[in-house]
Amino acid sequence: MTKYIISLDQGTTSSRSVIINHRGEIVDINQKEIKQYYPKNGWVEEDPLEIYESQIYTLKSCLIKNNILPDQIYSVGITNQRETTILWNKKTGKPVYNAIVWQCKRSSNICDELRNSGYADMIHKITGLILDPYFSATKIKWILDNIDGVRDEAEEGNILFGTVDTWLLWMLTDGQSHYTDVSNASRTMLFNINTKKWDDDLLDILDIPRTILPEIKPTAYHFGNISNSIFEGSIPIHCLIGDQQSALFGQLCTDIGDIKNTYGTGCFTLMNTGEKPVFSNNGLLTTVAWEYDNRCYYAIEGSVFVGGAVIQWIRDELGIIKNASESNTLAKSVQDNNGVIFISTFQGVGTPYWCSNVKAQISGLSRSTKKAHIVRAALESIAFRTMEVINTMELDSEIKISSLKVDGGACRNDFLMEFQSGISNVDIVRPTNTESTALGAAYMAGLYSKFWKDIYELKHLKKTDRTFKPSMDSKTREKRVNEWSKAIKKAIGD
Numbered sequence: 001m002t003k004y005i006i007s008l009d010q011g012t013t014s015s016r017s018v019i020i021n022h023r024g025e026i027v028d029i030n031q032k033e034i035k036q037y038y039p040k041n042g043w044v045e046e047d048p049l050e051i052y053e054s055q056i057y058t059l060k061s062c063l064i065k066n067n068i069l070p071d072q073i074y075s076v077g078i079t080n081q082r083e084t085t086i087l088w089n090k091k092t093g094k095p096v097y098n099a100i101v102w103q104c105k106r107s108s109n110i111c112d113e114l115r116n117s118g119y120a121d122m123i124h125k126i127t128g129l130i131l132d133p134y135f136s137a138t139k140i141k142w143i144l145d146n147i148d149g150v151r152d153e154a155e156e157g158n159i160l161f162g163t164v165d166t167w168l169l170w171m172l173t174d175g176q177s178h179y180t181d182v183s184n185a186s187r188t189m190l191f192n193i194n195t196k197k198w199d200d201d202l203l204d205i206l207d208i209p210r211t212i213l214p215e216i217k218p219t220a221y222h223f224g225n226i227s228n229s230i231f232e233g234s235i236p237i238h239c240l241i242g243d244q245q246s247a248l249f250g251q252l253c254t255d256i257g258d259i260k261n262t263y264g265t266g267c268f269t270l271m272n273t274g275e276k277p278v279f280s281n282n283g284l285l286t287t288v289a290w291e292y293d294n295r296c297y298y299a300i301e302g303s304v305f306v307g308g309a310v311i312q313w314i315r316d317e318l319g320i321i322k323n324a325s326e327s328n329t330l331a332k333s334v335q336d337n338n339g340v341i342f343i344s345t346f347q348g349v350g351t352p353y354w355c356s357n358v359k360a361q362i363s364g365l366s367r368s369t370k371k372a373h374i375v376r377a378a379l380e381s382i383a384f385r386t387m388e389v390i391n392t393m394e395l396d397s398e399i400k401i402s403s404l405k406v407d408g409g410a411c412r413n414d415f416l417m418e419f420q421s422g423i424s425n426v427d428i429v430r431p432t433n434t435e436s437t438a439l440g441a442a443y444m445a446g447l448y449s450k451f452w453k454d455i456y457e458l459k460h461l462k463k464t465d466r467t468f469k470p471s472m473d474s475k476t477r478e479k480r481v482n483e484w485s486k487a488i489k490k491a492i493g494d
């Protein structure tokens with residue numbers, strides 16, 4: 001009987017189930033979009049039940065479509081949008097509030113208070129993170145402080161917290177497992193990156209009861225089995241991993257200095273720094289990459305909050321394209337951006353500036369501006385922000401970056417890849433299989449369960465689709481980078 005690894009990839013905009021065979025090939029993917037709610041300016045929420053149900057729906061329908069029986073599932077890995085915060089009542093199993101999504105800025109005031117009380121440096125030293133509403137800690141505090149009765153229930157031990165990995169695991173195991181892994185824990189701003197434990201000082205400062213937190217485990221571990229009420233048989237869950245760390249592993253960036261950028265809703269560049277955390281003074285985050293086989297690896301990470309999401313906005317709100325891939329054809333239909341600069345900072349700006357109150361801007365519009373110029377400028381903005389992250393990484397790691405592995409939905413856009421290569425003067429390496437996030441969790445689960453022998457076996461399975469070589473001359477590059485730098489600094493009021 002043929003066996004498969006299943007990767008459950010719960011992303012910001014959709015849930016995917018991916019079936020992977022022993023050759024590391026994707027047999028099939030099923031995907032379902034999930035709804036985002038924007039109840040106030042800067043607020044972003046999702047429905048935790050929709051997150052779970054969409055995930056189960058894609059899994060069941062994918063198995064049925066491919067005539068795969070539960071017995072054929074060797075192991076399951078879960079990878080997820082990170083930081084997104086869910087609190088639920090452990091007796092009823094019901095969420096006490098919507099999931100507060102990583103993009104949500106509602107806890108900016110809590111961050112300001114912490115900053116004004118002088119905690120920013122301490123938080124950076126303990127967690128490797130920059131004090132920002134992006135991370136889970138202040139979102140948890142917001143729910144405890146603002147939703148009636150939740151703090152009292154938490155103090156009575158009836159409330160559980162989880163990022164999306166923990167929530168899915170708890171639901172899939174029928175409330176048996178309340179765990180997270182080190183990669184997800186390192187995104188909460190409650191995890192001490194040096195001791196690899198929840199940090200009691202931070203819990204005190206934020207007034208968060210320890211009882212709501214999941215137990216922290218390595219990335220590869222036997223987290224429990226999918227409940228018989230969902231699937232008959234005993235399907236083991238062998239991996240939980242944050243989606244960006246998963247993409248790093250899926251690209252097999254397993255050596256120091258290996259680097260990837262994922263062009264999804266946001267863009268996240270991660271560089272493997274080996275078995276010790278490297279701290280940045282220039283706005284990069286220090287994060288756990290994964291813990292596997294008793295070895296913990298770290299990464300530095302640059303965050304761009306709006307990546308492919310700008311194309312989604314152009315599609316859904318401006319309505320000037322019907323689908324994301326049309327942006328490639330339109331951008332290529334014009335010679336240049338005709339002076340249009342799109343600062344796509346709808347959700348604040350991350351690395352290297354870290355400023356949560358910036359608005360997005362389109363400048364340089366004239367009577368000759370065509371919709372193609374706006375679309376082209378939007379794609380350029382994704383590449384310019386990624387360029388800023390790459391420059392910061394070179395500064396902090398003292399490693400010259402000459403090649404970047406890419407993945408995620410928007411890396412299928414050839415214009416974007418060509419422009420990225422030109423503006424950053426790097427080779428862009430796009431794999432045949434761009435679902436690196438799903439692959440990472442599958443590889444991890446497959447190594448743990450001995451479906452694959454080791455990383456070397458996996459390295460033989462990888463294929464490159466295309467390498468984009470820089471074709472922009474240095475004079476143009478310098479001019480374009482200067483224009484961009486002036487525009488973004490103006491936007492953030494520097």
Ligand SMILES: Nc1ncnc2c1ncn2[C@@H]1O[C@H](COP(=O)(O)OP(=O)(O)O)[C@@H](O)[C@H]1O
Pocket residue numbers: 011012013014263264265266307308309310311312324325326327328408409410411412413
């Ligand atoms: N061909 C394309 N060109 C530009 N952007 C694209 C393209 N295809 C998808 N995208 C963008 O990529 C994002 C989806 O990528 P995905 O990796 O699925 O995201 P996530 O995991 O964050 O939900 C969307 O924001 C979409 O607008």
Ligand SMILES: O=P(O)(O)OC[C@H](O)CO
Pocket residue numbers: 010011012013080081082083102242243244264265266
């Ligand atoms: O869902 P993605 O792929 O945009 O990833 C979101 C990140 O995990 C946020 O930190």
